[in-house]
Amino acid sequence: MYQFNAEQAANACIEWIRRFFDENGKDCNAVLGISGGKDSTVSAALCARALGPDRVIGVLMPNGDQADIDCSFQICKHLGIRHYVINIKDSFDGLKKALSEQMELSAQTTINMAPRIRMTTVYAVSQSHNGRVVNTCNLSEDWVGYSTRYGDSVGDFSPLSHFTVQEVKAIGRYLGVPMNLVEKAPSDGLCGRTDEDNLGFTYAELDHYIRTGEIENEEHKALIDRKHRINLFKLALMPSFDMGIEVAIPE
DSSP states (O other): OOOOOHHHHHHHHHHHHHHHHHHHOTTOEEEEEOOSSHHHHHHHHHHHHHHOGGGEEEEEOOSSOOTTHHHHHHHHHHHTOEEEEOOOHHHHHHHHHHHHTTSOOOHHHHHHHHHHHHHHHHHHHHHHTTEEEBOOOOHHHHHTTOSOTTTTTOOSBOSSTTSOHHHHHHHHHHHTOOHHHHSSOOBOSSSSSBHHHHHTSOHHHHHHHHHHSOOSOHHHHHHHHHHHHHTGGGGSOOOOOOOOOOOOOOO
């Protein structure tokens, strides 16, 4: 039976983060969007343990008013990390207006605009602070493609991409971050619905299926398998045409 050791996993991940920075940006800062949910909370906590709070920068990015922004402030204060509040409303409204003047936007297009603007913002902060951007997606989200391409799906390194939602929560409990953030109902903060409402199944069901291959609901199995299959492209390198011409690599 599969058993998850949160202490072992957290400590191994902390060491991995340290090695990443040693090899890919010694003395650089870890920069990440802080939503106030479990993924950004646990990612920030892991980076603070690995690098020290002084090398972690949080970016809070409300789109106008954000009802739960206190959660974002809470984890920044708890960890003692620097943070910026960059409201993306003007950028979002300006882009939406410019596009709408020339075409009809689908609902999904509008929903995905915000995370793409937010990632542009995080990279702008990172580049101005000698940073490396933290991808905060977890395995469960990646498995079914529940992320925005070139939005929250990107980053320079990804500490949680091999942990399911239940495992991320366990790591959060081990790290001692505020439990209201760890147990907060996951939501994309974009359409007013929870992740599980949008997906059509629970993360607990998905996580069990990922780790054991077992699932009782055949309709949910078919839905999960379909989402996994059609979204694999999000995790792959961009396809590129190759004529087979060799490239000389300097020694």
